[in-house]
Amino acid sequence: MEDEVKLYAVAGSPFVCRVEIALNLKGIEYQIVEEDLKNKSSDLLNFNPVRKEVPVLLHNGNPISESLVIVEYIDHVWKGFPILPHDPYEKSVVRFWAKFIDSTCIPALFKVFGSNGAEQAIAEAFEQLQILEDELAAKGTKFFGGDDINLIDVAANFIAYWLGMLEEGTEIKFVTKDKFPKIMEWAGNFVKVEVVKKVLPPRIIPPKAQLLAVFKKRFGNS
Amino acid sequence: MEDEVKLYAVAGSPFVCRVEIALNLKGIEYQIVEEDLKNKSSDLLNFNPVRKEVPVLLHNGNPISESLVIVEYIDHVWKGFPILPHDPYEKSVVRFWAKFIDSTCIPALFKVFGSNGAEQAIAEAFEQLQILEDELAAKGTKFFGGDDINLIDVAANFIAYWLGMLEEGTEIKFVTKDKFPKIMEWAGNFVKVEVVKKVLPPRIIPPKAQLLAVFKKRFGNS
Numbered sequence: 001m002e003d004e005v006k007l008y009a010v011a012g013s014p015f016v017c018r019v020e021i022a023l024n025l026k027g028i029e030y031q032i033v034e035e036d037l038k039n040k041s042s043d044l045l046n047f048n049p050v051r052k053e054v055p056v057l058l059h060n061g062n063p064i065s066e067s068l069v070i071v072e073y074i075d076h077v078w079k080g081f082p083i084l085p086h087d088p089y090e091k092s093v094v095r096f097w098a099k100f101i102d103s104t105c106i107p108a109l110f111k112v113f114g115s116n117g118a119e120q121a122i123a124e125a126f127e128q129l130q131i132l133e134d135e136l137a138a139k140g141t142k143f144f145g146g147d148d149i150n151l152i153d154v155a156a157n158f159i160a161y162w163l164g165m166l167e168e169g170t171e172i173k174f175v176t177k178d179k180f181p182k183i184m185e186w187a188g189n190f191v192k193v194e195v196v197k198k199v200l201p202p203r204i205i206p207p208k209a210q211l212l213a214v215f216k217k218r219f220g221n222s
Numbered sequence: 223m224e225d226e227v228k229l230y231a232v233a234g235s236p237f238v239c240r241v242e243i244a245l246n247l248k249g250i251e252y253q254i255v256e257e258d259l260k261n262k263s264s265d266l267l268n269f270n271p272v273r274k275e276v277p278v279l280l281h282n283g284n285p286i287s288e289s290l291v292i293v294e295y296i297d298h299v300w301k302g303f304p305i306l307p308h309d310p311y312e313k314s315v316v317r318f319w320a321k322f323i324d325s326t327c328i329p330a331l332f333k334v335f336g337s338n339g340a341e342q343a344i345a346e347a348f349e350q351l352q353i354l355e356d357e358l359a360a361k362g363t364k365f366f367g368g369d370d371i372n373l374i375d376v377a378a379n380f381i382a383y384w385l386g387m388l389e390e391g392t393e394i395k396f397v398t399k400d401k402f403p404k405i406m407e408w409a410g411n412f413v414k415v416e417v418v419k420k421v422l423p424p425r426i427i428p429p430k431a432q433l434l435a436v437f438k439k440r441f442g443n444s
Contacts, residue, residue: 050322050353062311069317076310088298089284095291100272103325131272 005030008044008056010037014106014158015067016055020199021154022071026078068098071154084151097135097144098155104128106158117172129180132159136182142189149193153186160187161200227252230266230278232259236328236380237289238277242421243376244293248300290320293376306373319357319366320377326350328380339394351402354381358404364411375412382409383422 007023007030009016023030035044035054047056047063057064057073064070075083084091108125115121136144144152153160159175164187167173177184190196229245229252231238245252257266257276269278269285279286279295286292297305306313330347337343358366366374375382381397386409389395399406412418 050318059311064311064314064318066318066321069314069321072317073310073314076313088295089281089286091298092286092291092295095294096272096286096288099288099291 003028004058004060006033006058007031008033008035008041008047008054008058010035010054012162013054014162015053017157017161017199018067018154019055019057019070019074021149021157021196022074022083024195024199025081025083025149026074027080028074028078068102068151068155071151075151081148082150083154094145094151097152101132101152101155101159105132105156109158109163112172112174113166113170117170117174122174125174126179129159129175129183132156133180133182136186143186149190149196153190157190157196159183160190160196225250226280226282228255228280229253230255230257230263230269230276230280232257232276234384235276236384237275239379239383239421240289240376241277241279241292241296243371243379243418244296244305246417246421247303247305247371248296249302250296250300290324290373290377293373297373303370304372305376316367316373319374323354323374323377323381327354327378331380331385334394334396335388335392339392339396344396347396348401351381351397351405354378355402355404358408365408371412371415371418375408379412379418381405382412 005023005028007016007019009020009032011034033041033043035041037054040052044054044056045052047058048065051065053065055065055067055070057070059073059077064073071083084094105125105128108121108128111121112118112125139146141147143149144156163175167175175183191200227245227250229238229241231242231254233256255263255265257263259276262274266276266278267274269280270287273287275287277287277289277292279292281295281299286295293305306316327347327350330343330350333343334340334347361368363369365371366378385397389397397405413422
């Protein structure tokens with residue numbers, strides 16, 4: 001049986017982007033179902049009744065929600081490029097960092113924009129980013145995953161790509177080369193990865209105002 | 223080689239409790255290292271430099287942090303009682319709910335106590351608990367895991383046990399049998415599970431004032 005893979009998505013979501021990178025790392029064919037967040041489809045509400053959010057992956061009729069849960073599912077089901085290491089200890093280290101990025105760094109960054117660049121929010125975001133900066137410096141590798149990207153890099157795509165757009169759009173420019181040289185170097189490497197390039201350009205360049213509206217609507221108060 | 227398993231812990235932490243339940247479900251022998259959160263050991267700071275928090279599991283010299291990451295590690299490394307299902311789709315459903323409890327329900331409950339029972343905080347917590355209530359009603363099983371507990375039940379131990387103590391201690395009593403009959407029934411079943419009983423009684427009954435101090439210090443402002 002041919003796999004049926006559908007991704008319920010909106011352009012401009014770094015969470016959707018995680019799933020698209022994972023699907024492309026595995027070379028999986030999939031269909032995008034564009035959602036209108038102001039008028040969510042009955043499919044989306046039905047497949048993700050708890051969160052009512054994209055991304056949702058529908059694989060042979062089974063709906064999966066939460067971007068990092070979806071990426072782990074993809075890595076488990078499809079062979080090929082390993083997104084998580086196989087070794088249980090290494091796997092736990094990767095999951096730790098992905099969770100740190102997901103539940104600490106990204107909310108701290110959203111607060112910066114939600115608060116229109118409040119000093120306290122910037123100080124808190126800096127503290128979290130410094131931890132990533134130090135980790136990259138300690139590893140001395142191209143990516144969090146080493147020579148290749150892994151779950152940590154995928155989780156952090158917001159920092160590599162969307163943050164720059166958001167900084168530009170709002171003129172809150174705070175992640176600089178002077179302050180976070182390793183993060184900036186990593187971001188440069190990340191957006192040059194073939195699969196990442198493939199995912200980003202066609203879908204991620206909605207008009208800037210629209211992108212900002214998406215971010216503000218979804219994360220402004222978080 | 224004999225496995226060396228140490229758990230850096232404090233009494234009264236539902237996050238530590240998750241790991242202890244997992245270790246006991248697998249029948250693993252482990253040594254507790256009690257931490258003083260006001261004066262953290264150099265081991266703890268060294269093993270979890272990012273979060274500087276318990277629980278940390280040290281397995282043959284490898285430190286693992288983040289309670290749900292640790293539970294997944296334990297389930298992967300030790301055979302016996304399965305804490306997550308093997309099937310990748312079922313696994314993703316379980317991870318979805320564990321994450322929902324971890325990152326939405328529990329913070330909502332902490333806000334209730336942090337705000338001393340503010341109306342808005344209670345309304346938000348009710349909304350999240352209602353989702354769990356509906357899920358238990360839809361499943362119609364003894365536990366979130368079915369006939370046996372799984373990762374979801376382990377993640378939710380705070381709701382089954384600590385919430386009651388916190389309600390008592392602060393006199394903010396809001397999770398009632400009338401409002402959440404399924405959750406209350408589940409909580410009753412959960413604390414009767416042999417392994418849960420074994421973990422709870424010896425370690426979880428610090429003097430109530432001390433327990434409240436632990437909760438307030440750690441979660442009061444979250």
